[in-house]
Amino acid sequence: MPALIGLEGVTKRFTSRAGESVTAVEGVSLEIESDQFVTVVGASGCGKSTLLKLIGALLPPTEGRVLRGGRPVQGPSRDVGIVFQSPVLLPWRSALDNVLFPIEIMGWPVGKYRAEADRLIELVGLQGFEQSLPRELSGGMQQRVSICRALIHDPPLLLMDEPFGALDAMTREELGLELLRVWSERRKTVVFVTHSIAEAILLADRVVVMTPRPGRIVTTVSITLPRPRTLEMEFSEEFKGYAKLVRDALGSTKGARP
Amino acid sequence: MKPLTDYGFPLAVIAGLVALWEVLCRMVRIPVWLLPAPSAIVRDTWTWADRIPGHLWVTFYETVGGFAVSVLVGVPLAIAIVYSPLMRRVLYPILLVVQSVPKVALAPLFLIWIGYGPKSNILIAAIVAFFPMVVNTAAGLESVEPDLLQLTHALQASALRVFWKVRLPWALPHIFSGMKVAMSLAVIGAVVGEFVGSDRGLGYLILTASSNMNTAIVFGVMAVLSALGMVVFWAVCLAERLACPWYLPPDGGAQ
Numbered sequence: 001m002p003a004l005i006g007l008e009g010v011t012k013r014f015t016s017r018a019g020e021s022v023t024a025v026e027g028v029s030l031e032i033e034s035d036q037f038v039t040v041v042g043a044s045g046c047g048k049s050t051l052l053k054l055i056g057a058l059l060p061p062t063e064g065r066v067l068r069g070g071r072p073v074q075g076p077s078r079d080v081g082i083v084f085q086s087p088v089l090l091p092w093r094s095a096l097d098n099v100l101f102p103i104e105i106m107g108w109p110v111g112k113y114r115a116e117a118d119r120l121i122e123l124v125g126l127q128g129f130e131q132s133l134p135r136e137l138s139g140g141m142q143q144r145v146s147i148c149r150a151l152i153h154d155p156p157l158l159l160m161d162e163p164f165g166a167l168d169a170m171t172r173e174e175l176g177l178e179l180l181r182v183w184s185e186r187r188k189t190v191v192f193v194t195h196s197i198a199e200a201i202l203l204a205d206r207v208v209v210m211t212p213r214p215g216r217i218v219t220t221v222s223i224t225l226p227r228p229r230t231l232e233m234e235f236s237e238e239f240k241g242y243a244k245l246v247r248d249a250l251g252s253t254k255g256a257r258p
Numbered sequence: 259m260k261p262l263t264d265y266g267f268p269l270a271v272i273a274g275l276v277a278l279w280e281v282l283c284r285m286v287r288i289p290v291w292l293l294p295a296p297s298a299i300v301r302d303t304w305t306w307a308d309r310i311p312g313h314l315w316v317t318f319y320e321t322v323g324g325f326a327v328s329v330l331v332g333v334p335l336a337i338a339i340v341y342s343p344l345m346r347r348v349l350y351p352i353l354l355v356v357q358s359v360p361k362v363a364l365a366p367l368f369l370i371w372i373g374y375g376p377k378s379n380i381l382i383a384a385i386v387a388f389f390p391m392v393v394n395t396a397a398g399l400e401s402v403e404p405d406l407l408q409l410t411h412a413l414q415a416s417a418l419r420v421f422w423k424v425r426l427p428w429a430l431p432h433i434f435s436g437m438k439v440a441m442s443l444a445v446i447g448a449v450v451g452e453f454v455g456s457d458r459g460l461g462y463l464i465l466t467a468s469s470n471m472n473t474a475i476v477f478g479v480m481a482v483l484s485a486l487g488m489v490v491f492w493a494v495c496l497a498e499r500l501a502c503p504w505y506l507p508p509d510g511g512a513q
Contacts, residue, residue: 076412077412084405088403090406
């Protein structure tokens with residue numbers, strides 16, 4: 001069976017305002033199996049977000065091919081859920097109506113998804129806040145709503161672009177574990193971009209390490225820590241070993257390319 | 259509700275200034291045609307009390323009419339500008355030219371084209387008011403979070419749904435900011451129109467009174483005019499509260 005997602009020699013170039021060509025991602029090949037939790041780690045500006053958009057077919061590659069289930073993708077497809085760094089909820093809609101937003105905007109029958117929205121809201125521990133407006137919720141709660149919004153139409157692929165990057169460290173850890181719990185109940189392929197090495201290792205089956213200018217994959221590390229994961233695992237020798245691997249890979253081109 | 263002291267101090271200052279004005283007029287014996295005392299303004303204006311409501315009504319509907327036209331023309335223009343790069347290139351220069359002409363200078367032209375009376379005053383009010391309507395609405399429609407548009411793109415949502423469910427509600431606070439400016443400008447436009455050519459309205463009343471050196475009436479009608487301005491402005495604020503209760507203005511709001 002072909003992998004759910006396949007990238008073959010994918011390069012993405014943008015034209016900057018000054019008219020120069022900027023290579024965001026160069027020669028990336030990657031396979032992602034169904035139901036895998038893959039994290040992409042790298043410094044800011046290493047093309048992580050661009051890679052995520054290429055995987056989700058939100059951007060066409062300049063060179064190379066992006067495959068979904070072995071077939072080249074043509075354009076954006078509805079079977080992705082997206083979570084951004086900022087929750088970007090609609091401020092005039094209640095939490096529940098924000099969760100149902102994708103259904104409404106696609107013109108699907110909202111009534112049919114009401115029960116699923118309630119279940120998701122309960123799954124992330126927001127029961128009782130269904131009718132609250134985004135401004136009445138904390139940053140962490142808003143991000144929980146946006147995770148529910150990404151899952152409401154049950155897409156097989158979940159793309160997360162530094163979803164906890166704007167949160168404080170404690171909320172961030174808490175939400176990371178919660179995401180794993182949600183993932184264990186709603187199996188999906190997750191591609192999760194982060195600049196935190198610890199977060200990347202704690203969540204992932206596989207860590208993809210990227211270095212900038214141009215954005216390249218230097219290595220991928222398979223994480224075999226048992227699930228369910230706990231914060232205590234971060235103190236284990238195994239975890240520290242992974243962290244060293246990732247850190248070394250991140251630093252490997254620093255001397256060569258300032 | 260804010261505590262009464264928040265209003266108390268500003269009110270006391272205003273009352274103090276009015277009292278100072280009264281005292282100065284009486285002590286220095288300023289001629290009444292130059293600067294009438296507040297008491298004289300109230301007394302003289304009261305003698306015109308039966309004439310004012312009719313004129314107030316004319317200025318009111320010229321203002322609201324001009325405002326309505328500016329919204330009905332301004333919002334669709336802004337939508338065209340945001341959605342069509344061609345329309346943007348065509349419309350923006352025209353708008354800038356129209357905006358850079360002093361609107362007061364257009365008033366005599368409307369007089370020739372449309373004639374004397376409320377209709378041309380409504381048009382003057384509208385043309386004074388509609389530029390901020392266009393600019394604010396366009397800015398609002400463009401202020402939608404790019405991530406949100408990316409999401410609707412990924413979900414392959416129809417442009418029409420995105421407009422009604424995302425862009426327009428997102429732009430509402432901006433549209434209301436535009437409306438507040440437009441309403442204030444519409445009052446000015448209506449009065450300018452009445453100055454140039456009208457036999458009705460508060461502007462006409464001011465002109466008549468001043469040509470008779472009836473300065474107290476000029477002040478009195480000006481007070482009525484500013485009350486009208488405040489009421490219509492407040493009406494827009496009330497509509498904003500009702501239309502976007504989720505929006506807290508940047509200057510704080512209730513919490």
